Amino acid sequence: MFYHxxxxxxxxxxxxxxxxxxxxxxxxxxxxxxxxxxxxVSGMISHSSFLVxxxxxxxxxxxxxxxxxxxxxxxxxxxxxxxxxxxxNKSAQTxxxxxxxxGHRHIARLLAKTENKCQRILPSDRMEEHENYFxxxxxxxxxxxxxxxxxxxxxxxxxxxxxxxxxxxNPLVSASEESKTxxxxxxxxxxxxxxxxxxxxxxxxxxxxxxxxxxxxxxxxSPPKEGNEPTAWFALNTDDNPMDHLQLTNPNSFFLKPxxxxxxxxxxxxxxxxxxxxxxxxxxxxxxxxxxxxxNTNVEEGGYKRTCFNKDxxxxxxxHNTCYPRVDPVVIMLVIHPxxxxxxxxxxxxxxxxxxxxxxxxxxxxxxxxxxVRRETEEESGVKVGPVQYVSCQPWPMPSSLMIGCLAxxxxxxxxxxxxxxxxxxxxxxxxxxxVIVKGTKPAFTMPPRQAIAHQLxxxxxxxxxxx
Amino acid sequence: MFYHxxxxxxxxxxxxxxxxxxxxxxxxxxxxxxxxxxxxVSGMISHSSFLVxxxxxxxxxxxxxxxxxxxxxxxxxxxxxxxxxxxxNKSAQTxxxxxxxxGHRHIARLLAKTENKCQRILPSDRMEEHENYFxxxxxxxxxxxxxxxxxxxxxxxxxxxxxxxxxxxNPLVSASEESKTxxxxxxxxxxxxxxxxxxxxxxxxxxxxxxxxxxxxxxxxSPPKEGNEPTAWFALNTDDNPMDHLQLTNPNSFFLKPxxxxxxxxxxxxxxxxxxxxxxxxxxxxxxxxxxxxxNTNVEEGGYKRTCFNKDxxxxxxxHNTCYPRVDPVVIMLVIHPxxxxxxxxxxxxxxxxxxxxxxxxxxxxxxxxxxVRRETEEESGVKVGPVQYVSCQPWPMPSSLMIGCLAxxxxxxxxxxxxxxxxxxxxxxxxxxxVIVKGTKPAFTMPPRQAIAHQLxxxxxxxxxxx
Numbered sequence: 007m008f009y010h011x012x013x014x015x016x017x018x019x020x021x022x023x024x025x026x027x028x029x030x031x032x033x034x035x036x037x038x039x040x041x042x043x044x045x046x047v048s049g050m051i052s053h054s055s056f057l058v059x060x061x062x063x064x065x066x067x068x069x070x071x072x073x074x075x076x077x078x079x080x081x082x083x084x085x086x087x088x089x090x091x092x093x094x095n096k097s098a099q100t101x102x103x104x105x106x107x108x109g110h111r112h113i114a115r116l117l118a119k120t121e122n123k124c125q126r127i128l129p130s131d132r133m134e135e136h137e138n139y140f141x142x143x144x145x146x147x148x149x150x151x152x153x154x155x156x157x158x159x160x161x162x163x164x165x166x167x168x169x170x171x172x173x174x175x176n177p178l179v180s181a182s183e184e185s186k187t188x189x190x191x192x193x194x195x196x197x198x199x200x201x202x203x204x205x206x207x208x209x210x211x212x213x214x215x216x217x218x219x220x221x222x223x224x225x226x227x228s229p230p231k232e233g234n235e236p237t238a239w240f241a242l243n244t245d246d247n248p249m250d251h252l253q254l255t256n257p258n259s260f261f262l263k264p265x266x267x268x269x270x271x272x273x274x275x276x277x278x279x280x281x282x283x284x285x286x287x288x289x290x291x292x293x294x295x296x297x298x299x300x301x302n303t304n305v306e307e308g309g310y311k312r313t314c315f316n317k318d319x320x321x322x323x324x325x326h327n328t329c330y331p332r333v334d335p336v337v338i339m340l341v342i343h344p345x346x347x348x349x350x351x352x353x354x355x356x357x358x359x360x361x362x363x364x365x366x367x368x369x370x371x372x373x374x375x376x377x378x379v380r381r382e383t384e385e386e387s388g389v390k391v392g393p394v395q396y397v398s399c400q401p402w403p404m405p406s407s408l409m410i411g412c413l414a415x416x417x418x419x420x421x422x423x424x425x426x427x428x429x430x431x432x433x434x435x436x437x438x439x440x441x442v443i444v445k446g447t448k449p450a451f452t453m454p455p456r457q458a459i460a461h462q463l464x465x466x467x468x469x470x471x472x473x474x
Numbered sequence: 475m476f477y478h479x480x481x482x483x484x485x486x487x488x489x490x491x492x493x494x495x496x497x498x499x500x501x502x503x504x505x506x507x508x509x510x511x512x513x514x515v516s517g518m519i520s521h522s523s524f525l526v527x528x529x530x531x532x533x534x535x536x537x538x539x540x541x542x543x544x545x546x547x548x549x550x551x552x553x554x555x556x557x558x559x560x561x562x563n564k565s566a567q568t569x570x571x572x573x574x575x576x577g578h579r580h581i582a583r584l585l586a587k588t589e590n591k592c593q594r595i596l597p598s599d600r601m602e603e604h605e606n607y608f609x610x611x612x613x614x615x616x617x618x619x620x621x622x623x624x625x626x627x628x629x630x631x632x633x634x635x636x637x638x639x640x641x642x643x644n645p646l647v648s649a650s651e652e653s654k655t656x657x658x659x660x661x662x663x664x665x666x667x668x669x670x671x672x673x674x675x676x677x678x679x680x681x682x683x684x685x686x687x688x689x690x691x692x693x694x695x696s697p698p699k700e701g702n703e704p705t706a707w708f709a710l711n712t713d714d715n716p717m718d719h720l721q722l723t724n725p726n727s728f729f730l731k732p733x734x735x736x737x738x739x740x741x742x743x744x745x746x747x748x749x750x751x752x753x754x755x756x757x758x759x760x761x762x763x764x765x766x767x768x769x770n771t772n773v774e775e776g777g778y779k780r781t782c783f784n785k786d787x788x789x790x791x792x793x794h795n796t797c798y799p800r801v802d803p804v805v806i807m808l809v810i811h812p813x814x815x816x817x818x819x820x821x822x823x824x825x826x827x828x829x830x831x832x833x834x835x836x837x838x839x840x841x842x843x844x845x846x847v848r849r850e851t852e853e854e855s856g857v858k859v860g861p862v863q864y865v866s867c868q869p870w871p872m873p874s875s876l877m878i879g880c881l882a883x884x885x886x887x888x889x890x891x892x893x894x895x896x897x898x899x900x901x902x903x904x905x906x907x908x909x910v911i912v913k914g915t916k917p918a919f920t921m922p923p924r925q926a927i928a929h930q931l932x933x934x935x936x937x938x939x940x941x942x
Contacts, residue, residue: 092812092885100885102860118861118883135861141842147849150892282840289839292789292796295768297761302768310838321760327802327873328760331839334795335803335876344560369876370778371757371799372750372869374609381615392570393586393603396864401840405795408803408837415586417560417568424618 032060039068039084042077051087058089065095073105073113081105081113091117097222107221111137136398136466138411139270139457142278145218145239152308158216161238162199162207169197170279171252172243172287176263177280180256182273192271194279195259197252202242206251212244213290215309217282241283243291266404270457277457281401286310288405289331296321297328332406337378338366339412340463341391343419343433349467350389350416351439351453352423352431361452362432364460366409379414387431388422391415397466400459411459413467440468500528507536507552510545519555526557533563541573541581549573549581559585565690575689577742579605604866604934606879607738607925610746613686613707620776626684629706630667630675637665638747639720640711640755644731645748648724650741660739662747663727665720670710674719680712681758683777685750709751711759734872738925745925749869754778756873757799764789765796800874805846806834807880808931809859811887811901817935818857818884819907819921820891820899829920830900832928834877847882855899856890859883865934868927879927881935907932 025033031050035057038046047068050057061067069089072080081101085091094100105113151157161167171178182191207214217239262268269280286309296303296314298321303312311329314321321328341350351362367382369375376394383391391414400409423431434450442449443465454460493501499518503525506514515536518525529535537557540548549569553559562568573581619625629635639646650659675682685707730736737748754777764771764782766789771780779797782789789796809818819830835850837843844862851859859882868877891899902918910917911933922928 094886098858098886100858100860102885103858135844138842140840141845143841143845143849147838149853150894278840280840282838285839292794293765295763295765297763297765300763300768300770326760327800330836332795332800333803333837333839333841335801368798369801370615370750371753371801371874372608372746372748372871373611373801373876374606374869375867375876375878376603377609377611381611385617390566390568390571392568399843401842403840406839408841408843410843417570418562418566426618 032057032062035060036062036066036068036071039077039080040071040075042072042075042080044077044079044083047080048083051083055087058084058087059093061093061095064097065093067093067095067101069093069101070095070099070104073101073110073117074108076108076110076113078110078113078116081116085116136462137274138398138400138459138462139274140277140281140401140403141399142274144221144275144278145282146221146236147218147282148216149310152216152310153306158308161216162214162240164238165199166235166237167199168237168239169199169202170194170239170241170283171197171202171248172241172283173248173261174245174263175243175284175288175291176261176265177269177284178259179262179268179272180259182271190271191273192262192268193273194276195254195256197254201253203251203253206244206248207242209244209246211246212242213287213305213309214240214242215283215286215290217241217279239279241287243287267455270455281403284403285333285401285406286331288403292405293332298326334407335369335375336366336402336407336409337369337375337382337412338364338409338459338463339379339383339391339394339414340364340460340467341383341387341389341414341416342467343416347436348433349436349439349464350383350387350421350431351434351451352387352428354427355429357429358452361454362430362434363454363458364411364463365428365431366460369410375410375412379412383414383416386424386427388418388420388424389416389431390418392417397463398459400462402459409459411463413463436468439464443468500525500530503528504530504534504536504539507545507548508539508543510540510543510548512545512547512551515548516551519551523555526552526555527561529561529563532565533561535561535563535569537561537569538563538567538572541569541578541585542576544576544578544581546578546581546584549584553584604930605742606866606868606927606930607742608745608749608869608871609867610742612689612743612746613750614689614704615686615750616684617778620684620778621774626776629684630682630708632706633667634703635667635706635708637667637670638662638707638709638751639665639670639716640709640751641716641729642713642731643711643752643756643759644729644733645737645752646727647730647736647740648727650739658739659741660730660736661741662744663722663724665722669721671719671721674712674716675710677712677714679714680710681755681773681777682708682710683751683754683758685709685747707747709755711755738923749871752871753801753869753874754799756871760873761800766794801869802875803837803843804834804870804875804877805837805843805850805880806832806877806927806931807847807851807859807862807882808832808928808935809851809855809857809882809884810935811884815904816901817904817907817932818851818855818889818899819902819919820855820896822895823897825897826920829922830898830902831922831926832879832931833896833899834928837878843878843880847880851882851884854892854895856886856888856892857884857899858886860885865931866927868930870927877927879931881931904936908936911936 035050069084091101102114102117105117178195179192180195182193219236219238296319299316299319301314301316303314306313313329352365353362365383365386369378379394380391383389394412394414397411397413399411402409421431438450442453503518537552559569570582570585573585646663647660648663650661687704687706764787767784767787769782769784771782774781781797820833821830833851833854837846847862848859851857862880862882865879865881867879870877889899906918910921
């Protein structure tokens with residue numbers, strides 16, 4: 007009897023009675039890969055190497071099954087036996103897609119990196135993508151549906167649809183089940199169409215935006231049933247206390263006011279949802295009027311456009327950014343001392359006592375990322391910067407920044423802070439920041455938490471040689 | 475007699491009469507480095523290795539002089555003799571600063587890369603920064619002066635100040651001197667305070683913005699004279715034909731209408747100026763009214779802020795992005811086929827016949843750069859993308875985009891275009907794009923010109939292995 011962990015189905019000898027010997031061999035092989043039995047997988051390959059690229063039910067190969075269930079050793083073994091990483095299952099997913107979706111980042115990286123063709127496709131060996139807080143994408147945004155008002159209306163009244171709710175931009179949340187542990191979390195309240203009544207949806211102070219539909223779960227190897235469409239999500243903000251219009255099932259829910267720093271207690275997936283919802287809703291909250299002529303505007307395209315009511319307005323001739331949400335690019339940089347063993351951190355007056363972080367600033371019109379890093383560093387600290395290297399980015403939905411994280415090399419070391427911007431800037435040694443990151447006994451200062459890209463940039467730097 | 479190319483000064487034996495032998499040796503050494511005499515430089519180092527880090531007039535070392543004058547071989551030699559790349563001259567410039575400023579990019583890269591400490595400071599060996607059209611920064615933006623209205627007023631009436639002029643966002647230009655050559659260029663008309671009269675500056679349809687001051691020329695080794703401040707630049711847009719208010723010295727000047735593609739004929743330096751000026755002026759042109767309450771707004775901070783006239787407006791409580799210019803981040807990506815030898819290009823209906831380019835699209839609120847690359851590629855072409863790698867960026871001032879250029883690896887190969895967005899997308903072989911870039915006899919298609927980042931991304935990719 008075989009148990010397929012990805013389908014949850016037991017196969018008895020009875021069911022296999024009509025299988026050919028080859029089919030039976032494959033079935034057994036896939037089962038071992040799925041369960042993570044390295045010895046068996048490796049043994050079978052040595053006798054029947056053809057197995058590595060064979061697929062079973064719904065096109066799943068051994069590599070996909072191992073990627074699904076997080077068996078790094080099996081993935082490693084299959085890769086070293088030359089398996090094809092570009093095969094897709096019947097849902098058109100590669101093993102890489104599957105590993106990524108299920109959060110097995112180490113395997114996703116392995117698949118992107120090792121053996122296979124990617125290594126010679128991209129020039130650098132530094133292929134790793136860093137997943138920062140607020141970056142997880144759980145939805146297919148389906149922008150093509152934003153102009154399909156019938157489809158949107160149908161979704162809004164579908165019983166499967168999920169609504170998340172904001173009151174004056176503060177999200178409705180509840181304590182998560184793990185709240186009694188050392189790290190209490192919060193989670194978004196998920197309302198359904200029956201709890202959000204029509205009156206609330208149509209109030210003048212209410213904005214509804216379409217977030218997308220849940221990405222297809224690649225767990226199930228069975229094709230989606232007819233008419234079984236993925237769940238759609240909407241976000242709703244109101245400027246009037248919505249409690250009268252709601253039927254809340256969870257009495258412990260509350261509006262998170264202010265959203266920060268509480269938002270940092272969401273799961274990675276819900277942080278990704280909030281990054282999108284908060285930014286777009288905050289835009290609606292401040293951009294009700296047409297900046298070109300001052301008239302009122304109308305919400306369109308599922309909440310991704312505002313069109314001026316004034317038919318003669320210039321903003322209605324051609325396409326203009328006045329009609330679309332803002333995303334404000336910001337550079338945030340860890341500047342490294344010429345000696346390679348110190349980094350530059352600064353603090354604003356508003357920071358908690360003892361906290362230092364990376365320098366940062368908005369990219370100006372007509373400015374490249376690298377030049378913004380050099381300008382901001384020199385403006386804020388007086389330190390001149392030479393080479394700049396992009397590391398990773400992070401949407402920061404307060405209200406709609408895109409933090410672009412870089413490492414940079416200082417070309418001078420004297421510090422002279424711009425006191426309007428920051429209170430103090432200092433060179434810290436590698437050992438000092440390691441002490442803070444690994445929470446040593448006597449850290450010289452504190453840093454923003456792991457959810458902030460500043461923290462991750464520092465980690466990236468110290469990880470370079472010490473592999474912490 | 476020695477000739478200092480960076481100062482233009484001849485030194486006679488007479489002048490050197492009071493020098494010590496060591497001083498004389500150094501003077502001679504610096505002169506050889508400055509002039510690019512490799513044999514002499516190398517010979518002197520072998521006898522007197524201390525020379526490599528000695529500095530002469532105003533703190534200039536041999537490395538700085540060689541970097542100033544583009545002598546790559548001398549820089550190479552000095553580096554291999556262990557010279558210190560972090561020394562600064564009296565203007566606080568390193569050799570790297572100097573090479574960068576004077577456009578000797580190869581030397582700047584050498585200085586950032588070779589021998590010195592940078593190599594172990596940044597994790598990747600891919601330290602090269604790509605300078606794209608529209609990225610050159612010729613000004614120190616001096617944002618700290620934007621709120622100093624007295625200083626700005628004084629600069630506006632200073633005879634040294636330069637104004638560039640726009641009429642309905644079309645810049646005033648003239649044919650450049652090289653216009654009779656194969657590649658006719660254009661240049662910005664530089665007006666002075668006396669040609670731009672007060673009436674024009676104060677008209678209601680006129681916007682004036684402060685661009686910055688020219689970066690200190692590192693060529694002159696003499697310190698700036700007392701009171702000899704660097705030249706300030708302003709840009710001015712008017713919606714009323716300004717010719718009545720101007721005293722033009724150049725009768726061949728004209729307004730470039732529409733600005734594209736003519737703008738691509740500017741020098742790299744002037745393209746950098748336009749990138750900043752056009753974006754900020756275009757913002758003023760469409761953002762006269764407060765998006766939060768619809769009231770009129772007032773230009774402040776040298777043209778980098780608009781404040782609502784309505785004192786009760788929410789936009790005046792705290793700091794809000796409604797008051798600041800937009801920069802719209804866009805991803806533009808060259809997607810590489812899993813076989814490593816083809817890339818994905820698409821064409822819009824509006825493209826010239828036969829032209830293909832990289833796919834691109836706006837980053838959405840709450841979205842990371844890498845996820846935007848994956849979403850846009852799949853939306854436009856149906857191709858799934860795995861790893862994404864940042865390459866370089868380019869401000870694109872039509873009106874204020876920041877193009878973020880990436881290479882990406884496809885995880886599927888079937889193409890299904892979104893016909894609303896693009897007309898066609900195709901896989902092209904490496905050889906086909908090489909034929910286009912090097913202008914072979916029978917290119918299968920055309921691409922945007924070298925000034926576009928799409929062109930540079932393709933070049934970057936084919937350069938990886940073939941070093942074209």
